[in-house]
Amino acid sequence: MIQPVENKQMPKIKLSTSLAEQALIKLMRVGDRLWRESDERFGRWGISDNHYNVLRILNGAGEPLSQIEIGRRMLSSRANVTKLIDLLEERKFVKRLACGDRRVKLIELTETGATFIAETASDVIGFAEKVLKPLTKAEQKSLAELLDKLS
Amino acid sequence: MIQPVENKQMPKIKLSTSLAEQALIKLMRVGDRLWRESDERFGRWGISDNHYNVLRILNGAGEPLSQIEIGRRMLSSRANVTKLIDLLEERKFVKRLACGDRRVKLIELTETGATFIAETASDVIGFAEKVLKPLTKAEQKSLAELLDKLS
DNA sequence: GCAATTTAGTTTCCCGGTTGACAATCCACC
DNA sequence: GGTGGATTGTCAACCGGGAAACTAAATTGC
DSSP: OOOOOOOOOOOOOOOOOOOOHHHHHHHHHHHHHHHHHHHHHHHHHSOOOOHHHHHHHHHOOOOEEEEEHHHHHOOHHHHHHHHHHHHHTTTSEEEEESSSTTTOOOEOOOHHHHHHHHHHHHHHHHHHHTTTTTHHHHHHHHHHHHHHOOO | OOOOOOOOOOOOOOOOOOOOHHHHHHHHHHHHHHHHHHHHHHTTTSOOOOHHHHHHHHHHHOEEEEHHHHHHTTTOHHHHHHHHHHHHHTTTSSEEEEESSSTOOEEOOHHHHHHHHHHHHHHHHHHHHHHHTTTTHHHHHHHHHHHHHHH
């Protein structure tokens, strides 16, 4: 049986939690939770959320992108992009292409990578649908708009 | 001058980005950005966002909490809570108290910790206000409500 | 044309987090 | 009351990211 401790007087500061702060905390908490869940989801495929992110960016661009451009689009450092591409290349999802500018390596989505995206698409969409199920379509739209204003 | 590369035909899968998926991506992106900014903010004080989180939780609880309870409230592992508390204790912001259940260590906010919270409060609120400035009060409320439904 | 600066990518090291193994302790059941 | 199973906190090992140092290559200025 756990002994109740004598109620020590712990200092406590009265903090006025503003509306903005409450919204901020919720935003960060929900975001954090989603990253975890999403990462766990992709773990099954042997890649991380960010690896998938790279594939999506390449697919969306429709043309090879330099590593630095990829990093720019996903708010990630050059060093990290190198590591992400290393794994994706090993998995044959992308290829590093030489480029006119010999400092640059253009990253190209391979057939294998494209196929992977296609095969996992329904799974990914399913995840989004599941997460946002508590909201009506109108509310989802509203949420997206509010978030846009914060970007 | 960068040589334009011959336009290789890169495979591209047509993905229907649903409303839910768009909202999800925005949510994760904004959340991610906020964590970075927030962490950088607390870096100035020599602690991380999560260290501060612990202090806030303790202050909010108004009584000492076990490490596992802290971990539960901030969605963090036991091991990580140990490390967070290690630093906070070294900084004299919290104290580990013995407890009736001798497996448990109750974490108590010290005067020093409470003072720290009080002194940084305006800074933290300022951050939240700045981030949510693009939204009206009504929109902030609306955002908070939408996020609540996702929790 | 050549030196100085800038840029892309890689490598190394560090930091914060998780997982898993562990010891101590408590609890449930017989 | 003793044994097996949970639970709490800690530690070691690992992993994903960022910052800084480094290399190769392009650009700018003279």
